[in-house]
Amino acid sequence: MRVIVAEDAPLLRQGLVRLLEDLGVEVVAQVGDAQGLPELVAAHAPDAVLLDIRMPPTHTDEGVRAARAILARHPATGVLLLSQYVETSAAVEVLAREPRGFGYLLKERVADADELYGALKRVAAGQSAIDPDIVARLLARRRADSLLDGLTARELQVLALMAEGRSNEAISGRLGVSAKTLETHIRSVFTKLRLEPGLMDNRRVLAVLTYLRS
Structure with missing residues (x-):
């Protein structure tokens, strides 16, 4: 590099x-x-x-x-x-x-x-x-009416780690969940944040932006 x-x-x-x-x-x-x-x-x-x-x-x-x-x-x-x-x-x-x-x-x-x-x-x-400290500060400032309010505690953990730039494998290891379980959480995050499947790979970026800007 x-x-x-x-x-x-x-x-x-x-x-x-x-x-x-x-x-x-x-x-x-x-x-x-x-x-x-x-x-x-x-x-x-x-x-x-x-x-x-x-x-x-x-x-x-x-x-x-x-x-x-x-x-x-x-x-x-x-x-x-x-x-x-x-x-x-x-x-x-x-x-x-x-x-x-x-x-x-x-x-x-x-x-x-x-x-x-x-x-x-x-x-x-x-x-x-x-x-991670910046992600935590941004989360503390999020709006009360944010779409993020619909996420579970586990889904917020997943999204926070996504915001840090962690891969699915790293997130699975950090949370101690299987890859399949993690994929279920991520799909749920996308759905609750109203990110349509047609957005493809951009959904991950858009989810993180929603998290950081709220």
Whole structure:
């Protein structure tokens, strides 16, 4: 896997590069700001970009804007945003616009190499990878009249894990249920969220968006 690292703190950037290289990831470029990132992606064609959400010069939404530009111009490249804090509005904004190949991870997860590597692999494969704490915060903010109110506790668990970008196999293992039982739960989620079968693979993305935006 080929990755670009964009992080303004030199020590953290060097640590991320070292960690990724130890995991067998090829870091094709590393930068301290988000300016020119789409052009850098065009030049190196990485599988994914690991990007801080707050970058120079204002340290506000430079990472978000860069993520949106990369996903729009280079759909084959995934983007994994890193944040020091739970900033739910940014996650929803980017995911709502470009739901495929986007991830949002808290920096504290970087200490877990498997978590970071797994998230990068998912966004590089065109899937989503949302931090569990961010998913929990978004769930706490959902509307009282949401379609989600019709889901059972187990169905909400399934949908939350789907929002994290977990595969069916991983969800089955986490919940301790069979693949067949999980498929039943997922079908029920789609039905209750009024996602018609004709939507095919998009139903999973739409279900996650319903969950995160409610």
